[in-house]
Structure formats: C-alpha cells, structure tokens
Amino acid sequence: MFRPRAVAAVLLAALLSPLATACAGSSARPAGGRPAVTLAASDHLGGAPVYVAQERGLWSAEGVEASVTTQPTGRDALNAVLGGQAQLGVVGDLPAVTAALGGRELKVVADLSRFSDWRLLTRTDRQITGFAALKGRKVGVPQGTNVEYALSRMLASAQLTAADVTVVNLAPNQVTSALARGDIDAGVTFPSFYDAARTTLGASYAELPFTGYTARTLLVAGPSASAESTAAVLRTMLRAQRELGADPAGARKAVLAQSKGALQAGYVDAFQPRYTYGATLSPELLTQLEEEAAWAKAAQGLPGAADPATVLRYLDPAP
Numbered sequence: 001m002f003r004p005r006a007v008a009a010v011l012l013a014a015l016l017s018p019l020a021t022a023c024a025g026s027s028a029r030p031a032g033g034r035p036a037v038t039l040a041a042s043d044h045l046g047g048a049p050v051y052v053a054q055e056r057g058l059w060s061a062e063g064v065e066a067s068v069t070t071q072p073t074g075r076d077a078l079n080a081v082l083g084g085q086a087q088l089g090v091v092g093d094l095p096a097v098t099a100a101l102g103g104r105e106l107k108v109v110a111d112l113s114r115f116s117d118w119r120l121l122t123r124t125d126r127q128i129t130g131f132a133a134l135k136g137r138k139v140g141v142p143q144g145t146n147v148e149y150a151l152s153r154m155l156a157s158a159q160l161t162a163a164d165v166t167v168v169n170l171a172p173n174q175v176t177s178a179l180a181r182g183d184i185d186a187g188v189t190f191p192s193f194y195d196a197a198r199t200t201l202g203a204s205y206a207e208l209p210f211t212g213y214t215a216r217t218l219l220v221a222g223p224s225a226s227a228e229s230t231a232a233v234l235r236t237m238l239r240a241q242r243e244l245g246a247d248p249a250g251a252r253k254a255v256l257a258q259s260k261g262a263l264q265a266g267y268v269d270a271f272q273p274r275y276t277y278g279a280t281l282s283p284e285l286l287t288q289l290e291e292e293a294a295w296a297k298a299a300q301g302l303p304g305a306a307d308p309a310t311v312l313r314y315l316d317p318a319p
Contacts, residue, residue, distance in 0.1 A: 035229040036065040040077040040086035043070050043262040044190060045272050046113045046217030047090040048255050049240035049279070055254035058239050064232035070262070073172065073190075075144050078220065081106065087225040088233055092146035093216040097292045100314045101304035107316035108289075110219040110234055110279040112241075117274045118150050118215075120208040121197045122186040123179060131158035131208065140170040140178050140187035146215045147172070149292060151188045152299065153213040162299060176200050191271050192263060216285065221316065231319040237279045244277050281317055289314075 059066040071077040074091035081089035175187035176197040244251040293306035
C-alpha cells in the first residue's frame, strides 16, 4: 500500500509537541473549572490505566470529574460512544477502524497500550499443530473485535483466509464451552479466558502461540466530547501510565481491585507485564490502521476509503 513519507512526517511533527507539553504540564488545570466527562471502558488489561486512575483518584488530580462505565468488550464501549451514552471510550483498534470506514463520527486520541502474546486455543484430539491445519475447520471468535483480526493474521501466516475456515461468531466467554463440547475445532478469544480454557479442557487442552499481530487499545472521542474534557482525560492517562511504570505491582493491585471480580489475580500478575503502556500517537499506529482498514474492506465489504490521508483524518493529535 502506498504510504507517503510526508503523511508520517506531518503526523510525527504534530504529535511531538502536544504530547511533550502534556507530559511536562500534567498538573495544569483546565480553564473554567473541572469538566465532567463520561467514559466507557472495558474489563481488559489494555485499559489498565483507567483502572489505576479510578483506584487512585487520579481524575480529580488532573482536574476532571469522570463517570466511568465498564463494558464487556471494547466493541461495546465503542457502541456506547457512538450511541451517545459516553463521550469517550477505551476500544480495540479494529472496532475503531470499522466505525471510521462506516463514516461514524469519532477521533482516535491516543494509543494506550500494545499486546502481541496471542494464542489459538484448540484440543489435542483435533491435531491442529500449525495454522495451516485450520483449513476446513470450525473456528470460534468474537466477531467485530480485534480478536477477529488476530485470527485473520494467524490464517494469513499460513496463506489462508476466512473463506478457508468456518468462522463461528461467539461471545468471548463462549469460546471455552464451545471447545469443550466439540462444537468448534479451535478458537481465539481474549487472554483473560486462556486459563479458563486450560482448566476446563485439562489434558485435552492445546494451544498455538502467535505474535504476528500487535493489538492496540485506543482512547477515542465521540462527537459530544469537548476538547477541554478530552485533554483532561489524556492528562489523567499519562499520569496513570507513569504510575504503572513506577509501581507495577501496586498498579496490578489497583487493576484487580477495580475489576470487581471480572479479572483474576493470576491472570493480572501473568499478563499485565506483557502489555506495553503509553499514551501515544505514532506513524506506526497510522500504518497499522491503514492495513486493518484495507483488510476490513476486503473481508467484510465495508465502505469508506482506506488511504493514508483518509485514515489520518480520524486521528486527533491536538489533545
């Protein structure tokens, strides 16, 4: 795909100054008092900075009154933003891309975290020892989430596409039970369900690791988000990011406490160190969103343009 260097250069120049200013001036208060903001998050480690902000009261420290709701997936968080129930959302990269292709009004404000430690879950009796063995098999996946794109990259690594398998649309927590019943031959779901699959399947459990896709957790703003409140939320995420780096163990405890049972201690301890956190925008993000947009257009028949200039319009470096 043609990616003009000028696009990346313009983006990089636009990003360096605002983010440096935000980092250096993180204790500044927005003009006009404390803006109120509604934020839709999801109960996954990619949004850990939101958990840390909640547990440690960082919203008020950065001059914002935040009302946070937790959704089962980033796709649900995005729907809350698009439906007007929240001004900002913490979402996966693929849902944001598909919304942009559909012409929905949203802006990507920051790339909050990155994760690439994926697993294809399967059973020993299916004898799937490589991704090429998925051809002709039934594969469960929560469609519309970045997990679906992870599956597409797994298939592509073996020169396969979704047309070579039978894709079964399942909720993230249904993949394990479908595997246990034998309804599917393999599945891809969120990392928080890996241990449940291993426990449920016991000696029959098998997995294939995959690092060929970096999932990004994005902070997006809907049409009702003001520049003032968006900047305040980003300052809070930057502060939470620093606390994550300075005290990883304490941050894991904060995440566990705020998840209210949705996440287990063993999972948080094992997987949070596998995420790279940092509220950024970068040319690398732009490139990945372009690639996902091209895939979504081809695989799902979505409208909209996937060229660099069009995708760039959905990134907002101002905050």
